[in-house]
Amino acid sequence: MDQEIDIVKSIRQHLEIDSFLTGDFAVRGEGLVVEYMPQVPEQEAVSENLEQVQIKDTQKNSDTHMTKKDAITQLKELSSEIEKCRDCELGSSRVNAVVGEGSVSARIVFVGEAPGANEDKTGKPFVGRSGKLLTKIIEAMNLSREEVYICNTIKCRPPENRDPKPAEKQACRHFLAKQLEIIKPEVIVALGSHAAKSLLEVDKPIGQLRGKFHDFYAQQGAEPIKLMPTYHPSYLLRNYNYNSRKRVWEDMQAVLNELNLPVPTKNPTEK
Numbered sequence: 001m002d003q004e005i006d007i008v009k010s011i012r013q014h015l016e017i018d019s020f021l022t023g024d025f026a027v028r029g030e031g032l033v034v035e036y037m038p039q040v041p042e043q044e045a046v047s048e049n050l051e052q053v054q055i056k057d058t059q060k061n062s063d064t065h066m067t068k069k070d071a072i073t074q075l076k077e078l079s080s081e082i083e084k085c086r087d088c089e090l091g092s093s094r095v096n097a098v099v100g101e102g103s104v105s106a107r108i109v110f111v112g113e114a115p116g117a118n119e120d121k122t123g124k125p126f127v128g129r130s131g132k133l134l135t136k137i138i139e140a141m142n143l144s145r146e147e148v149y150i151c152n153t154i155k156c157r158p159p160e161n162r163d164p165k166p167a168e169k170q171a172c173r174h175f176l177a178k179q180l181e182i183i184k185p186e187v188i189v190a191l192g193s194h195a196a197k198s199l200l201e202v203d204k205p206i207g208q209l210r211g212k213f214h215d216f217y218a219q220q221g222a223e224p225i226k227l228m229p230t231y232h233p234s235y236l237l238r239n240y241n242y243n244s245r246k247r248v249w250e251d252m253q254a255v256l257n258e259l260n261l262p263v264p265t266k267n268p269t270e271k
Ligand code: SF4
Pocket: 082, 085, 086, 087, 088, 089, 090, 091, 092, 097, 154, 155, 156, 168, 171, 172
Protein backbone atom coordinates (compact mmCIF):
# COMPACT_ATOMS: atom_id res chain seq x y z
CA MET A 1 0.00 0.00 0.00
CA ASP A 2 2.80 2.38 0.97
CA GLN A 3 4.55 1.50 -2.25
CA GLU A 4 1.42 2.34 -4.27
CA ILE A 5 1.16 5.71 -2.54
CA ASP A 6 4.83 6.39 -3.34
CA ILE A 7 4.31 5.56 -7.00
CA VAL A 8 1.22 7.80 -7.23
CA LYS A 9 3.11 10.58 -5.48
CA SER A 10 6.06 10.17 -7.79
CA ILE A 11 3.87 10.24 -10.93
CA ARG A 12 2.02 13.31 -9.67
CA GLN A 13 5.28 15.08 -8.94
CA HIS A 14 6.64 14.17 -12.36
CA LEU A 15 3.54 15.59 -14.07
CA GLU A 16 3.70 18.73 -11.96
CA ILE A 17 7.34 19.29 -12.87
CA ASP A 18 6.53 18.79 -16.55
CA SER A 19 3.78 21.41 -16.35
CA PHE A 20 6.14 23.57 -14.36
CA LEU A 21 8.68 23.45 -17.18
CA THR A 22 6.16 24.11 -19.90
CA GLY A 23 3.91 26.57 -18.07
CA ASP A 24 4.54 29.95 -16.52
CA PHE A 25 6.86 30.00 -13.53
CA ALA A 26 5.35 32.99 -11.76
CA VAL A 27 3.04 32.43 -8.83
CA ARG A 28 0.54 34.91 -7.56
CA GLY A 29 2.11 36.60 -4.59
CA GLU A 30 1.06 38.88 -1.84
CA GLY A 31 2.82 42.16 -1.14
CA LEU A 32 6.48 41.54 -0.53
CA VAL A 33 8.53 42.86 2.31
CA VAL A 34 12.18 42.50 1.42
CA GLU A 35 14.76 42.86 4.09
CA TYR A 36 18.09 44.45 3.22
CA MET A 37 21.18 43.02 4.88
CA PRO A 38 24.19 45.30 4.55
CA GLN A 39 27.40 43.44 5.33
CA VAL A 40 30.85 44.51 6.32
CA PRO A 41 33.03 44.18 3.21
CA GLU A 42 35.29 41.16 3.28
CA GLN A 43 38.50 41.98 1.55
CA GLU A 44 38.49 40.31 -1.76
CA ALA A 45 35.23 38.34 -1.71
CA VAL A 46 34.87 36.70 -4.95
CA SER A 47 35.48 37.15 -6.97
CA GLU A 48 32.42 33.03 -21.80
CA ASN A 49 32.09 31.51 -25.32
CA LEU A 50 31.82 35.08 -25.88
CA GLU A 51 30.32 34.52 -29.26
CA GLN A 52 27.08 34.20 -27.31
CA VAL A 53 27.38 37.60 -25.72
CA GLN A 54 24.61 39.77 -27.05
CA ILE A 55 24.69 43.45 -26.58
CA LYS A 56 21.56 45.20 -25.50
CA ASP A 57 21.16 48.82 -26.26
CA THR A 58 21.31 50.15 -22.73
CA GLN A 59 23.09 53.19 -21.43
CA LYS A 60 24.79 51.40 -18.57
CA ASN A 61 28.32 50.94 -19.84
CA SER A 62 28.32 54.13 -21.87
CA ASP A 63 27.54 56.05 -18.67
CA THR A 64 30.80 54.85 -17.17
CA HIS A 65 34.39 55.14 -18.21
CA MET A 66 34.08 51.79 -20.00
CA THR A 67 32.33 51.70 -23.36
CA LYS A 68 30.44 48.65 -24.53
CA LYS A 69 33.17 47.99 -27.04
CA ASP A 70 35.75 48.01 -24.27
CA ALA A 71 33.58 45.67 -22.24
CA ILE A 72 33.20 43.25 -25.13
CA THR A 73 36.92 43.26 -25.79
CA GLN A 74 37.69 42.71 -22.13
CA LEU A 75 35.20 39.86 -21.83
CA LYS A 76 36.66 38.23 -24.94
CA GLU A 77 40.17 38.45 -23.52
CA LEU A 78 38.97 37.05 -20.21
CA SER A 79 37.19 34.25 -22.02
CA SER A 80 40.40 33.21 -23.80
CA GLU A 81 42.27 33.34 -20.51
CA ILE A 82 39.73 31.09 -18.80
CA GLU A 83 39.68 28.63 -21.68
CA LYS A 84 43.44 28.22 -21.39
CA CYS A 85 43.55 28.21 -17.59
CA ARG A 86 45.10 25.25 -15.76
CA ASP A 87 45.51 26.98 -12.42
CA CYS A 88 43.82 24.18 -10.48
CA GLU A 89 43.37 20.47 -10.99
CA LEU A 90 39.94 20.92 -12.60
CA GLY A 91 41.71 22.30 -15.65
CA SER A 92 43.00 18.85 -16.52
CA SER A 93 39.73 16.93 -16.06
CA ARG A 94 37.30 19.29 -17.81
CA VAL A 95 36.15 18.94 -21.40
CA ASN A 96 35.28 22.64 -21.74
CA ALA A 97 35.69 25.58 -19.45
CA VAL A 98 32.27 27.18 -18.99
CA VAL A 99 32.87 30.89 -18.98
CA GLY A 100 29.30 32.17 -19.06
CA GLU A 101 26.98 33.84 -21.53
CA GLY A 102 24.58 36.71 -21.89
CA SER A 103 24.65 40.45 -22.24
CA VAL A 104 27.71 42.49 -21.45
CA SER A 105 25.25 45.19 -20.35
CA ALA A 106 23.23 42.89 -18.10
CA ARG A 107 21.59 44.47 -15.07
CA ILE A 108 21.28 41.04 -13.47
CA VAL A 109 23.93 38.33 -13.28
CA PHE A 110 22.82 34.84 -12.25
CA VAL A 111 25.63 32.88 -10.60
CA GLY A 112 25.56 29.14 -9.96
CA GLU A 113 28.24 27.10 -8.28
CA ALA A 114 29.99 25.03 -10.95
CA PRO A 115 29.30 23.45 -14.33
CA GLY A 116 27.70 19.99 -14.48
CA ALA A 117 28.08 17.27 -17.09
CA ASN A 118 25.92 18.97 -19.75
CA GLU A 119 27.67 22.27 -19.25
CA ASP A 120 31.09 20.61 -19.43
CA LYS A 121 30.08 18.92 -22.68
CA THR A 122 28.65 22.03 -24.35
CA GLY A 123 30.74 24.78 -22.77
CA LYS A 124 27.51 26.64 -21.94
CA PRO A 125 26.14 27.48 -18.50
CA PHE A 126 22.82 26.12 -17.23
CA VAL A 127 21.75 23.75 -19.98
CA GLY A 128 19.66 20.60 -19.40
CA ARG A 129 16.65 20.47 -17.08
CA SER A 130 18.02 22.94 -14.54
CA GLY A 131 18.90 25.32 -17.32
CA LYS A 132 15.46 24.98 -18.84
CA LEU A 133 13.91 25.84 -15.50
CA LEU A 134 16.22 28.82 -15.05
CA THR A 135 15.15 30.04 -18.49
CA LYS A 136 11.51 29.72 -17.36
CA ILE A 137 12.24 31.76 -14.26
CA ILE A 138 13.96 34.47 -16.30
CA GLU A 139 11.10 34.53 -18.79
CA ALA A 140 8.58 34.78 -15.96
CA MET A 141 10.42 37.99 -15.05
CA ASN A 142 9.63 39.25 -18.57
CA LEU A 143 13.31 38.99 -19.46
CA SER A 144 15.29 36.68 -21.71
CA ARG A 145 18.54 34.79 -21.20
CA GLU A 146 20.13 37.17 -23.71
CA GLU A 147 19.31 40.19 -21.53
CA VAL A 148 20.93 38.83 -18.38
CA TYR A 149 24.28 37.17 -17.80
CA ILE A 150 24.63 33.59 -16.51
CA CYS A 151 27.80 32.06 -15.12
CA ASN A 152 29.26 30.07 -12.21
CA THR A 153 31.67 30.75 -9.39
CA ILE A 154 33.92 27.95 -10.72
CA LYS A 155 34.52 27.70 -14.44
CA CYS A 156 35.41 24.00 -14.78
CA ARG A 157 33.40 20.95 -13.79
CA PRO A 158 34.49 19.10 -10.66
CA PRO A 159 34.65 15.37 -11.52
CA GLU A 160 31.49 13.43 -10.61
CA ASN A 161 29.95 16.76 -9.59
CA ARG A 162 31.79 16.70 -6.28
CA ASP A 163 31.94 19.94 -4.30
CA PRO A 164 34.74 22.23 -5.43
CA LYS A 165 37.71 22.19 -3.04
CA PRO A 166 38.65 25.40 -1.21
CA ALA A 167 41.88 25.65 -3.24
CA GLU A 168 39.88 25.41 -6.48
CA LYS A 169 37.46 28.11 -5.35
CA GLN A 170 40.38 30.29 -4.37
CA ALA A 171 42.16 29.74 -7.69
CA CYS A 172 39.07 30.59 -9.73
CA ARG A 173 37.46 33.44 -7.82
CA HIS A 174 39.32 36.22 -9.59
CA PHE A 175 37.67 35.27 -12.88
CA LEU A 176 34.17 35.93 -11.56
CA ALA A 177 35.39 39.14 -9.92
CA LYS A 178 36.69 40.29 -13.29
CA GLN A 179 33.46 39.35 -15.07
CA LEU A 180 31.47 41.39 -12.55
CA GLU A 181 33.88 44.30 -12.82
CA ILE A 182 33.37 44.37 -16.60
CA ILE A 183 29.60 43.82 -16.65
CA LYS A 184 28.81 45.95 -13.60
CA PRO A 185 25.45 44.37 -12.81
CA GLU A 186 23.07 46.09 -10.42
CA VAL A 187 21.95 42.80 -8.90
CA ILE A 188 23.52 39.36 -8.57
CA VAL A 189 21.27 36.36 -8.05
CA ALA A 190 23.17 33.57 -6.31
CA LEU A 191 21.63 30.26 -7.33
CA GLY A 192 21.74 27.78 -4.50
CA SER A 193 23.42 27.39 -1.20
CA HIS A 194 26.95 26.72 -2.49
CA ALA A 195 27.04 29.80 -4.71
CA ALA A 196 25.51 32.02 -2.01
CA LYS A 197 27.89 30.80 0.69
CA SER A 198 30.87 31.05 -1.58
CA LEU A 199 30.03 34.59 -2.75
CA LEU A 200 29.10 35.91 0.69
CA GLU A 201 31.76 33.91 2.51
CA VAL A 202 29.31 32.86 5.19
CA ASP A 203 28.24 29.46 6.39
CA LYS A 204 24.47 29.76 6.70
CA PRO A 205 21.73 27.66 5.12
CA ILE A 206 20.16 29.03 1.97
CA GLY A 207 16.82 29.21 3.81
CA GLN A 208 18.32 31.86 6.08
CA LEU A 209 20.14 33.74 3.33
CA ARG A 210 17.40 33.97 0.71
CA GLY A 211 14.59 36.50 0.68
CA LYS A 212 16.81 39.49 1.44
CA PHE A 213 19.51 41.47 -0.26
CA HIS A 214 23.10 41.25 0.90
CA ASP A 215 26.01 43.46 -0.08
CA PHE A 216 28.58 41.76 -2.27
CA TYR A 217 32.04 43.21 -2.85
CA ALA A 218 33.74 41.87 -5.98
CA GLN A 219 37.03 43.14 -4.67
CA GLN A 220 38.47 45.26 -1.94
CA GLY A 221 37.38 48.87 -2.23
CA ALA A 222 34.79 48.10 -4.91
CA GLU A 223 31.24 49.44 -4.73
CA PRO A 224 28.88 46.88 -3.22
CA ILE A 225 26.50 45.04 -5.52
CA LYS A 226 23.11 43.88 -4.22
CA LEU A 227 23.05 40.09 -4.01
CA MET A 228 19.87 38.03 -3.70
CA PRO A 229 20.39 34.36 -2.82
CA THR A 230 17.70 31.94 -3.92
CA TYR A 231 17.20 28.21 -4.40
CA HIS A 232 19.07 26.47 -7.21
CA PRO A 233 16.84 25.28 -10.08
CA SER A 234 18.05 21.70 -9.50
CA TYR A 235 16.84 21.96 -5.88
CA LEU A 236 13.47 23.10 -7.18
CA LEU A 237 13.35 20.13 -9.53
CA ARG A 238 14.09 17.77 -6.65
CA ASN A 239 11.71 19.49 -4.24
CA TYR A 240 8.96 20.62 -6.48
CA ASN A 241 6.15 22.08 -4.46
CA TYR A 242 4.16 25.26 -4.33
CA ASN A 243 6.10 26.71 -1.40
CA SER A 244 9.59 26.34 -2.87
CA ARG A 245 8.39 27.74 -6.19
CA LYS A 246 6.68 30.65 -4.41
CA ARG A 247 9.85 31.47 -2.46
CA VAL A 248 11.95 31.65 -5.60
CA TRP A 249 9.30 33.76 -7.29
CA GLU A 250 9.22 36.14 -4.32
CA ASP A 251 13.00 36.49 -4.55
CA MET A 252 12.75 37.30 -8.25
CA GLN A 253 9.96 39.80 -7.62
CA ALA A 254 12.24 41.52 -5.11
CA VAL A 255 14.98 41.69 -7.75
CA LEU A 256 12.58 43.26 -10.25
CA ASN A 257 11.43 45.75 -7.63
CA GLU A 258 15.02 46.65 -6.85
CA LEU A 259 15.62 47.38 -10.54
CA ASN A 260 12.36 49.29 -10.88
CA LEU A 261 11.21 46.80 -13.48
CA PRO A 262 7.54 45.81 -13.78
CA VAL A 263 6.67 42.84 -11.59
CA PRO A 264 4.40 40.35 -13.33
CA THR A 265 1.70 39.26 -10.93
CA LYS A 266 -0.47 37.03 -13.05
CA ASN A 267 0.03 33.39 -13.75
CA PRO A 268 -2.46 32.03 -16.25
CA THR A 269 -1.59 28.43 -15.36
CA GLU A 270 -2.02 28.79 -11.63
CA LYS A 271 -5.01 27.06 -10.11
S1 SF4 B 1 38.35 25.93 -12.33
FE1 SF4 B 1 39.03 28.03 -12.66
S2 SF4 B 1 41.11 28.09 -11.81
FE2 SF4 B 1 40.59 25.93 -12.10
S3 SF4 B 1 41.38 25.45 -14.14
FE3 SF4 B 1 39.24 26.04 -14.38
S4 SF4 B 1 39.30 28.23 -14.88
FE4 SF4 B 1 41.29 27.68 -13.99
